[in-house]
Amino acid sequence: MRAVLCGYYGKGNGGDEALLASLLQMLPASVTPLVLSGNPAETQSRYGVAACDRMSPQAVLRALHQSDLFIWGGGSLIQDATSLVSPLYYAGLMGLAQAMGLRTIAWAQGIGPLKHPLTRWVARQAFRSCAAVSVRDSGSADLVTHWHLPFLQAPDPVWALQAIPSPDLELLPAPRIAVSLRPHPLLTPNLIEAIAQALGHLQADTGASILLIPFQPVQDRAIAEAIQPALSGPSQILEISHPQQLKGIFQSVDMAISMRYHGLIMAAAEGCRCWAISYDPKVDALMSELNLPGWHLRALPPSPQALAQQWLQHYQSGSPLSASQRQSLTAQALTHRALLQKVIAP
Template sequence: MKIAALGYYGFGNLGDEAVLAGIRTALTERFPAAQLLVLTADSMATTALHPGVGTANRWRWKETVRALSGTDLFVFGGGSLLQDVTSGRSVLWYALMALIARRKARRVLWWGQGIGPLSHPLSRKVVRLIAQQADGLTVRDIKSAALLKEIGVTRSIEVVADPAFALDPIAVTKPSGTLVALRRWPGVSPETLAHAVPGATALPMHLPDDLEAHGKLPCYNWQLEGASVAEVLGKVAVAEQVVAMRLHALIFAARCATPFVALSYDPKVDALAQATGQEDALLDAVQATPESLRAAIARVRENAPQRRAQLHAFAQAERSRARRPGELALEWFR
């Protein structure tokens, strides 16, 4: 069986690589003999993080079309691929790739997609078009499902969990203290926030973009360390707590039942804090000050055991839901 996957892979973003690793984990459970082809921006980086996968350069159209020929299952996602905040052209590019995949693959499955925002009428039109043509639609949250319905998608939509919840951490024995995962964003001074957490270690999720956002904090550069996604998860699992803007740093914390402080710059961060019952650990990243951040850290630390128990229960439920798209695919190919 031949399976192909397209997402934001090969760009040095650990969150998106965790999505791919989670998808691969769930697929391997259902299709142990399948060949997985990844459409990526950097084949060497992808094979280093995901040994054993095949790759094709996503920017070379002829190579991509040739690679997709004879595909049984095309997996689209997850992550936030279909949004026009960063660029409307991104939506059009992914839509074109989805249309090509529709012609080349027997089945097309959207896997835990995060949809929106979709502000431009053309973005909404093309997303509706490719959604209607897919064989299966799964999204990672209720708001994504609602947005697809709002733009006119009439197909069945199932809400699952982010694929990263399907992963298991590799055991690490050395405690890693507090991990901080910040990013640059209009109106936010990440260096100021990093200065409010002395003694912490920076976990830059998107390399090299996030390196300078952490001021003078010592850095755990997973890329230079040659760490796998599961090894980074293991480091999060032995952390005292995580302070993060990056969504997947917070997802890693939730998966490992590690207490966190979430600095929100996007509704998806708010949604995760609410889903995990950690609303009191949520701060607006633009409004946050060193004082309010230190207060939130202290508040989370005060009842860390209860938070760990709450997050553990949440992670167990999400782990099962993250595998659900694999079950849908299995039904097609029994």
């Protein structure tokens, strides 16, 4: 059986690559995947699977003609917060696959926000024709419930991604604090400077090495490069393209400060203290579900001293998720695998 895997793959985003790795890890052995990718050669080399250009109509049509299944592979594919293009692209592919007779699965979806009536209608039509739907958060569950569609809810599949210890930390002394920031209109140069100074204070108080981790280097690296000069102690900008190694970094980290949704999940899953900086409803939801401390960007204290003081307090007295919590979330995330097995090989 051949399945087309569709997501934001091959675009250099560590979170979406982790979703692809999780999906490949959970697919039944009877399925041969073909990935729609922004970088087919890299995807083929990294995962040992077939891939084609996600923006080539000829390649996509050929892939669909050769396949039995079409799987939306996790993440915030159906949202119109940035533009209408993304939800219409993904829903259009889903509709095409359904029209061509493929069985379709919406897997581990984080749906919304959907502000435009057109995208809400298109999304509902795409989901209602799926053989199975799974979602990763309560907000998505509420939306699918409102649509009167059957679904499964379970934590993000990256909770269950098998981590590989990273050798890249050997030269950076412990303790270690990881920082993952991403561009956002509210993250102004002045605020980046305040964060940089706060991290400098935190480093001086803890003696920690600072790991600056760009989850999507083409977007995030410039922020890391702006912060690093403010750090007088050991620091490193660490780009890891393999998602299992990226998750493995957090096995050797004492505290993570992250805007990136999957940065928080990876860190929490590996027993690391977490501090969230939210820019999006999905991060708000994760903070609520896990009771993570943090701020929304709109409420970030502008004073470096205030930032550093709260981070230091969490570093000294905060707690990571317990082993039983992590095991429970991982076990629940594997429900996404059970869904695939049920639908593909009933």
